Structure formats: C-alpha cells, structure tokens
Amino acid sequence: MTYLLHYAPDNASLIIRLALEEIGQPYRTILVDRRMQAQRSPAYLKLNPNGLIPVLETPAGPIFETGAILLWLSEAHPGTIAPLPGATARAPFLKWLFFLSNTLHPALRMLFYTAKYAGPEAAHQAALQAQMQAEVQRILALLEGAAAGPFLLGAEPSAADMYLCCMLRWLSIYPKGQTAWFDLGAFPKLTALAAAMEARAATHAAQKAEGLGPTPFTAPSYPNPPEGSAT
Numbered sequence: 001m002t003y004l005l006h007y008a009p010d011n012a013s014l015i016i017r018l019a020l021e022e023i024g025q026p027y028r029t030i031l032v033d034r035r036m037q038a039q040r041s042p043a044y045l046k047l048n049p050n051g052l053i054p055v056l057e058t059p060a061g062p063i064f065e066t067g068a069i070l071l072w073l074s075e076a077h078p079g080t081i082a083p084l085p086g087a088t089a090r091a092p093f094l095k096w097l098f099f100l101s102n103t104l105h106p107a108l109r110m111l112f113y114t115a116k117y118a119g120p121e122a123a124h125q126a127a128l129q130a131q132m133q134a135e136v137q138r139i140l141a142l143l144e145g146a147a148a149g150p151f152l153l154g155a156e157p158s159a160a161d162m163y164l165c166c167m168l169r170w171l172s173i174y175p176k177g178q179t180a181w182f183d184l185g186a187f188p189k190l191t192a193l194a195a196a197m198e199a200r201a202a203t204h205a206a207q208k209a210e211g212l213g214p215t216p217f218t219a220p221s222y223p224n225p226p227e228g229s230a231t
C-alpha cells in the first residue's frame with residue numbers, strides 16, 4: 001500500500017513529508033489547494049472534519065493531527081523516525097513530541113491565524129501576538145536548554161526534530177512582514193539542530209518537492225513550489 005499525503009506547500013504536511021522521506025516508504029501526494037479553500041470542501045472534511053492540513057491516508061484509514069500521524073508512522077515503521085518502545089530515549093521522545101504538538105504548534109497557530117483566536121479588534125490581535133511571541137521565546141529557550149545535540153535526543157534525528165525544524169522555519173518567515181522579533185541565532189543549539197536536519201537527504205527531497213530554497217531551516221525564504229501555494 002502506498003500512503004497518500006494530502007498536502008499544501010510549506011504547510012504542516014511538510015513535517016509528514018519529511019517523516020515519510022526519512023522512513024523511505026513510497027507515498028503519493030495530493031494537493032489541497034488553499035487558494036480554493038479546498039481544506040473546507042465536503043470531500044476533504046470527510047477526511048478531516050477540522051478542515052486542517054495534513055491528512056495521511058493509510059491502511060488504518062485517514063489520520064489527521066500531525067503528532068498522531070508521526071506517532072502512527074513511528075509504530076508502523078519501527079526504528080525509523082523514533083526510538084523503539086522500551087528504549088531509554090522513548091520517554092523523552094514522547095515527551096518532546098507531545099510538547100511540540102500541544103504547546104509550540106498551538107502558539108504558532110495563534111501567531112499565524114490571530115484573528116481566529118483574538119477576534120476582529122486590532123488591539124486584541126496585537127495583545128495576542130505579543131503574548132504568543134513571549135510564549136514562543138520561552139518554549140524555544142526551554143528546548144535550547146534541553147536539546148542533547150546535535151538533535152533533540154542526541155545523535156539520531158527523530159520525528160520531533162522534523163516537527164521542530166518546520167516550526168523554526170515558519171517562525172522566520174510567517175506572518176509575512178511580522179517576523180522581526182524572531183532570531184533563530186539567539187538559540188545556538190537549535191540553529192545547529194536545524195543545520196543538521198538541513199543536511200539530510202529527506203530534507204533535500206522535501207526542498208525539491210515544495211520549492212523551499214537552499215537553507216529551509218537555518219535561513220528560510222518564501223517557498224516557490226511547483227504546484228499550489230502555502231496560503
């Protein structure tokens with residue numbers, strides 16, 4: 001069976017693409033055209049009633065939620081993108097995976113979709129932006145202190161690194177024109193982690209597929225994808 005990844009360029013589906021590339025499993029992709037709001041089409045809502053990207057179609061059915069997809073893939077392909085159950089690094093892996101998914105990713109969503117959370121008032125939106133910027137700085141300082149190096153858990157990359165590097169990328173470039181507050185260089189271990197992930201063949205494949213440019217994590221630029229658009 002070939003997996004089918006419902007994706008939009010430079011969306012959270014990028015994390016799943018990196019994981020599939022690391023696993024080395026054949027997969028196909030299908031564009032969710034955000035310019036047409038295809039994530040809200042009846043057909044897509046049957047796959048993910050939240051109308052969010054990504055969805056991965058698997059023999060177990062369609063899975064949504066990035067963290068859940070990563071965990072499912074790590075179980076379906078043991079020893080590829082996560083420490084095995086029972087290994088010393090398994091508990092830290094789960095801890096950081098859930099932390100990224102439950103804490104950092106929602107903070108990014110509030111930065112990127114501020115009106116959805118703060119409503120139409122400019123002052124409310126500015127307050128939420130400021131609060132989430134401070135929250136992201138706190139989270140990244142915590143990860144900077146915890147990262148074993150070169151990857152979060154040590155010598156081997158895991159799905160948690162793929163998740164983190166994509167979020168570091170997005171913080172550098174989104175929302176357009178509002179990223180002056182963010183400086184990856186303030187976090188040397190996370191910068192080294194991003195550089196280590198950038199050197200991997202899986203990243204090169206994702207760069208090519210989604211037009212991510214030469215340094216997608218350490219010094220990202222806006223994508224120039226062969227199809228679709230990021231927003």
Ligand SMILES: N[C@@H](CCC(=O)N[C@@H](CS)C(=O)NCC(=O)O)C(=O)O
Pocket residue numbers: 010011012013039051052053054064065066067105109113
């Ligand atoms: N909790 C979701 C969040 C996914 C998410 O935020 N996806 C964004 C793209 S990166 C999306 O679908 N945005 C479209 C929209 O909000 O309409 C997950 O982990 O998969």
